[in-house]
Amino acid sequence: MTLRLERGTFTTTFTQRLKELSGQDLFTCYQCGKCSAGCPSASVMETPPHAVVRLAWLGQEKALRGLNTYWLCAACLTCDLRCPKGIDVSRIMEALRVMFLRPREEPDMVAPDSLPKDMLSRIPQQALVAGLRKYTK
């Protein structure tokens, strides 16, 4: 992917908002990749967590929009536990979910009645509450 960086890219309203919602200082990241190394979903993410952090600090809102990364984040907190710079990447993922979820116009990503019947009859309540909080407005 080619990115064209211009003055002002780093401090857009997007990056400000992301920083505010996540509470994380994106610039602290030194791209060691440890967050991605321990991430249980990295293998199916289009862009792994460390690269998402990089895109975020470069203010690349367009490149981030539409990625599957933050929708495949299970909030397992491994990245938070292991980042040598003390960055809580799980909070960055949550912030991206929130920022991209609100303006979404497509149908909800998860609807209880679209789940297979045998699953719905057994799935724990906590999973529905957690999933609906992450995936629906």
Place this chain on the structure above:
Amino acid sequence: MKTYYYPGCTLPDKARDFDTSARACCELLGLELEEMERWVCCGSAFKLDHKNIMQHLAPIRNLAEVHKEGGRLMTLCVFCYNSLKRANYAFLAEPDKHEVINDFIESDYDGKVPVVHLLEMLKDEVGFEALAEKVKRPLGGLRVAPFYGCLLLRPQEEIGFEDPENPTVMEKLFEALGAEVVSYPHRLECCGSYLSLKDRDHTTSMVTRVLESAVEAGANAIVTSCPMCNFNFEFFGGELVARDTIHTFYFTELLALALGADRKLCGLEQHETDVDRLIDEALAAPATAAAGSETAGSGTSGARASGDQAPDARNG
């Protein structure tokens, strides 16, 4: 300090086994509990948007409820545990917001209600040596893979009852119960959690990775403290579950069994696999560790030594 039990939304229904067996364990261990009279949902997944304390009002409301009575809150589901404990931490970190929150939820909460998990009580209050002495039915034929998952131990600075990269509490517990504890590399991985609602193929691969790792290390049982993990393991475990190669339990089910609780009170009902058969075999086998002396069914233990009759895990 009085201990109030917070069951949460799942234990009275989809995880009744967890609830029933935990109550039986506490009874047998002399841990006094009183179920909270009024409680609300803890919010399940802790909201990670930074500093928006409004997101945490539900868990804080529960803590304020316990505060009124004066006591501490004990919970079993790790989603509840994580959410309640982290919300408390967030609340304590923002003293300037206490007044407005208390006004809103009509309370005078100060952030001081301790949130504990039953595993913490077993470790710090009962102690594993004392526990081993109370074992009536050592779990000799069980090869147990403790599974910690994500939320019981992370993040360290907010939960902090065990080293999240190298915990030992469940290993010590099952050694005390006379089971063989299996060491395997995936005990701290994620089961897929709520991703199972949206990405079933990916959840299947996450679950398979964990279960295969446990089975390869020789386990015939994987033990958790989370209804989410149990569901994912059983629902997405494929052949390993269909063929009874590995069984999923709440730690309290096996603890209650080992402590000699009536089998009906050990849970053991909401399972996909034939746990009765496994347990009959386990109880008949000799204990692997120095737990309890009254070996139930010791007459047959020789013929049913650990592993002899259990389904062959590695080829399952």
